[in-house]
Amino acid sequence: MSRTKQIFMRYILPLMTIVLLLVLLAVALFRLSTIQREMRYNSNANMVWVVYYTHLESLRLTDVLQKRALDVNADVDLEFRYQMLLSRLNLLHDGPQARFLDQVGLFAELKLHTERLHQIEHLLTVDPLSAEQLKTLQQRLSEFSAFMLKASGRAMTAQWEELGAGVDMNRNAVLTILFIVVAIFLCSLFVSIQFLIALQRSRQNERIKQQQVELQKQLEHERKISELYRSFGAMVSHQFRTPLAIIDASMQRLIRAAERMTPAQVVERASKVKTATERLTHLIESILRADRFLEQVDIQLQRFSLADLVKELIDRHVFLHPCRQVIFTVEDNKDLQAIFDPVLVNEIIVNLLSNADKYSPADRVITVDIYQREQWVCCQIKDQGRGIADKDLMHIFQRYYRANSVADVAGTGIGLYVAAELAELQRGQVTVSSQENIGSVFTLYMPRFFSG
Amino acid sequence: MKQTQCLNFKLIPLFIAALLFLQLISAQSALAATDAARGVPLNKPTAKVTLRVDGLITQTNASAQAQFDLAMIQALPAATIYTSTVVTDGIKRFDGVLVRELLNVLGLSTQAQSVEASALNDYLVDIPLADFYKYDVLLATHMDGVLLQPIDKGPLWLVYPRDSHRKLQDIRYDYRWVWQLKHLHIH
Numbered sequence: 001m002s003r004t005k006q007i008f009m010r011y012i013l014p015l016m017t018i019v020l021l022l023v024l025l026a027v028a029l030f031r032l033s034t035i036q037r038e039m040r041y042n043s044n045a046n047m048v049w050v051v052y053y054t055h056l057e058s059l060r061l062t063d064v065l066q067k068r069a070l071d072v073n074a075d076v077d078l079e080f081r082y083q084m085l086l087s088r089l090n091l092l093h094d095g096p097q098a099r100f101l102d103q104v105g106l107f108a109e110l111k112l113h114t115e116r117l118h119q120i121e122h123l124l125t126v127d128p129l130s131a132e133q134l135k136t137l138q139q140r141l142s143e144f145s146a147f148m149l150k151a152s153g154r155a156m157t158a159q160w161e162e163l164g165a166g167v168d169m170n171r172n173a174v175l176t177i178l179f180i181v182v183a184i185f186l187c188s189l190f191v192s193i194q195f196l197i198a199l200q201r202s203r204q205n206e207r208i209k210q211q212q213v214e215l216q217k218q219l220e221h222e223r224k225i226s227e228l229y230r231s232f233g234a235m236v237s238h239q240f241r242t243p244l245a246i247i248d249a250s251m252q253r254l255i256r257a258a259e260r261m262t263p264a265q266v267v268e269r270a271s272k273v274k275t276a277t278e279r280l281t282h283l284i285e286s287i288l289r290a291d292r293f294l295e296q297v298d299i300q301l302q303r304f305s306l307a308d309l310v311k312e313l314i315d316r317h318v319f320l321h322p323c324r325q326v327i328f329t330v331e332d333n334k335d336l337q338a339i340f341d342p343v344l345v346n347e348i349i350v351n352l353l354s355n356a357d358k359y360s361p362a363d364r365v366i367t368v369d370i371y372q373r374e375q376w377v378c379c380q381i382k383d384q385g386r387g388i389a390d391k392d393l394m395h396i397f398q399r400y401y402r403a404n405s406v407a408d409v410a411g412t413g414i415g416l417y418v419a420a421e422l423a424e425l426q427r428g429q430v431t432v433s434s435q436e437n438i439g440s441v442f443t444l445y446m447p448r449f450f451s452g
Numbered sequence: 453m454k455q456t457q458c459l460n461f462k463l464i465p466l467f468i469a470a471l472l473f474l475q476l477i478s479a480q481s482a483l484a485a486t487d488a489a490r491g492v493p494l495n496k497p498t499a500k501v502t503l504r505v506d507g508l509i510t511q512t513n514a515s516a517q518a519q520f521d522l523a524m525i526q527a528l529p530a531a532t533i534y535t536s537t538v539v540t541d542g543i544k545r546f547d548g549v550l551v552r553e554l555l556n557v558l559g560l561s562t563q564a565q566s567v568e569a570s571a572l573n574d575y576l577v578d579i580p581l582a583d584f585y586k587y588d589v590l591l592a593t594h595m596d597g598v599l600l601q602p603i604d605k606g607p608l609w610l611v612y613p614r615d616s617h618r619k620l621q622d623i624r625y626d627y628r629w630v631w632q633l634k635h636l637h638i639h
Contacts, residue, residue: 046538046626057573084573087603087632095541 014194021187028180031173038166047100047155054088055148061085062141069134078124089114104154106147113144231400235413238402239283243276250276283412290414299341299425303449306338306345306377307370313349314368323362326353331371337449338377340426345446348419348430352381352442355416358409360385360439376428376445388434396432419444494557497521502607507568507638510559518558522607526593528553533590535615538626546611548592551584555638564638569610572602572632579610579628581638587620588613591633605631 061084064076091097092110101107120140123133250269258266307330314326330336356366364384371378388396392403397420400413416430423430427447434440494513499521506517513519528549536543560581567584570576583589590611593600600606609631614620 050539053573053575080572083603084632087605088573090604091539094539096539 010194010198014191017187017190017194021184021191024180024184024187028177028184031177031180035170035173038169047097048152048159050088050091050097051148051152051155054085054092055145055152057081057085057088058141058144058148062138062145065134065137065141069129072128082121082124085117089117100155100158101151104151104158106151106154109147110151113147116140117144228399231398231413235400235402238407239410239412240280243279246276247273279410283410286412287414290412290418293347294418294421297344297422297425299344301339301341301426303337304340304342304345305335306340306379306446307334307336309342309345310349310368310370310379313346313353317350317353317357321357324357325365327365327367329367329369331369334372336370336372336377338446339449340428340446344422344426345444348422348444349379349381351415351419352430352444355442356381356383356385356440358411359383359406364439372448373445375448375450377448378446379444380441381443382439382441384439387436387438387440388432389436393432393434397430494518495524497524499523503634503636505554505558505636505638507636508561508564509638510561511557520554522593525549525554525591525608528557531588531590533588533592533611533613535611535613537611537614537629543615545594545596546590546592546609547594547597548590548608548611551589551591551610554591555581555584558638560638566639568637568639569628569630569633570635570637571630572634575630575632577627577630579630583612583628587617600631602632608633 061078061081064074064078064081067074067076068078089110092101093114098107101110117140120137123129123137126133129137250273254261254266254269261269311328314328318324318326353366353368360366360383366384367380367382369378369380369382371380386405388403389405392401392405395401396403397416398413399417401417402411402413420430423444423446428445431443431445432440494511496513497519501519502522502525503520504514504517505520506512509518511518526549531548531550531553533546534543535546564581566578566580568576568578590613592609592611593607595605595609600609610629610633612620612625612629614625619625
């Protein structure tokens with residue numbers, strides 16, 4: 001699907017459908033209101049009624065004339081009945097009625113009849129009426145009656161036509177509304193389906209986005225591993241090269257000048273090779289040991305006095321390195337209890353102490369302080385050695401990472417990595433701050449023990 | 453602001469109570485008027501009788517009937533309505549008296565429900581009494597300032613204020629416009 005078509009299907013078409021929906025609703029409402037208005041009126045209904053009463057008055061006048069003709073003394077009010085007829089005629093001449101009669105082509109005839117009925121007015125007062133006069137009166141009234149019959153026929157026809165037209169109109173309107181409602185239903189269905197599709201599409205997009213994030217993570221992981229290998233390679237090439245070079249040089253010397261050498265010289269060379277080999281073995285051992293250690297670590301957290309543990313380790317360190325001066329202080333001489341695994345903290349502290357020893361001149365003091373900060377019990381180990389460059393500081397806890405400045409000192413770049421990992425396993429952490437040529441400060445934070 | 457609103461809400465029941473009270477007062481004054489009417493006997497018509505009323509009424513001036521000449525009708529409080537009708541063109545001015553004013557004078561019995569109105573041509577129609585209290589229905593004597601004649605819908609025409617109430621613009625009210633009115637029977 002091309003992009004234009006996609007936009008049309010996804011946005012323009014549903015929008016147009018909604019507009020159509022609104023238009024259909026408006027039309028339906030308009031039609032309904034028209035029906036509602038039309039229902040109130042039926043103008044021709046009145047006409048049948050008016051014609052009927054006019055006709056009736058003419059018949060009643062005929063009736064009283066008949067009575068008078070039969071009995072001169074009959075108690076009838078001829079004039080009153082005539083007045084009544086005139087009043088109906090007047091009504092027929094009023095606006096709406098006159099218009100209707102004009103419409104059905106009877107108004108001219110009405111005028112003629114009205115005139116002729118006015119002409120007989122003088123006869124009503126004649127007493128007694130002659131046979132001729134009576135006949136004239138009856139003739140006029142009978143003609144008028146015939147005219148009224150015709151008018152009532154027309155009025156009724158018009159009324160029924162109007163009713164029929166009204167029913168037709170209403171039926172058509174209702175039918176239209178039915179169609180509109182069906183159309184509205186279909187439009188709503190279409191919009192709903194579009195909505196569902198859009199919803200599904202957005203979910204799919206969400207899934208794709210998640211997959212992308214997942215992939216990004218994997219990529220990051222791969223990148224880290226490859227970084228790890230590179231660091232490992234760099235470390236191996238640095239650390240293994242020197243002993244191998246020693247071994248190589250010693251062996252070449254032995255091959256080339258073995259006959260000229262005194263046994264003592266051979267032993268000296270062989271010893272050098274042995275030392276180098278031992279160093280290599282030690283390196284490999286320490287790498288493997290770290291992996292084994294982290295893989296098989298079994299944490300047993302317990303309440304313990306950090307100061308006691310550190311004191312013991314410093315004593316051991318001083319015993320092994322009697323030349324080094326280590327100053328140990330405990331904040332307010334308190335018994336600061338923390339939650340940790342003594343075996344693991346032992347590993348961390350030994351590592352930090354040996355680093356301080358390794359990277360600072362033997363005559364410089366190492367200070368170890370135990371103190372409490374917020375929820376932590378801390379052990380700070382401070383040396384006055386070469387320090388760490390800023391660019392190396394952020395990588396110092398990475399596995400196999402070794403700063404360029406310490407290439408002369410044997411090391412695998414594993415110790416600090418292990419220390420940091422172990423601290424984290426015990427819900428603590430190791431931090432570092434350092435200044436080149438002034439010294440480094442490593443601090444171990446362990447969760448403080450809260451009684452109760 | 454909030455307090456004012458609160459006060460306004462509190463005022464609503466008070467307002468309703470006041471309205472009810474006013475209605476009670478007006479109802480009482482209407483009763484009082486009826487009572488006054490009861491106290492004052494109807495005069496006898498001195499000219500030609502235009503309208504006869506009988507049925508559930510307490511005030512009469514002939515045998516079980518109240519008879520009115522035009523002057524007696526015109527002596528009641530005058531009222532005017534401008535409205536269109538179904539049988540004429542344009543808006544017409546009608547002068548006369550409100551039907552309920554006439555009914556007040558007659559001292560209706562409490563059982564009275566409707567009026568059977570009949571015309572000179574013996575047209576007969578039943579009208580609920582409530583119409584006259586709900587709407588300002590006029591007993592018209594004049595149309596456009598001209599006295600209605602028997603030859604033209606007179607002498608009296610029941611005129612509904614058709615243009616002021618949408619409900620009255622209905623065929624079911626059209627038949628209640630009795631012209632050439634001559635007789636009212638309250639029942």
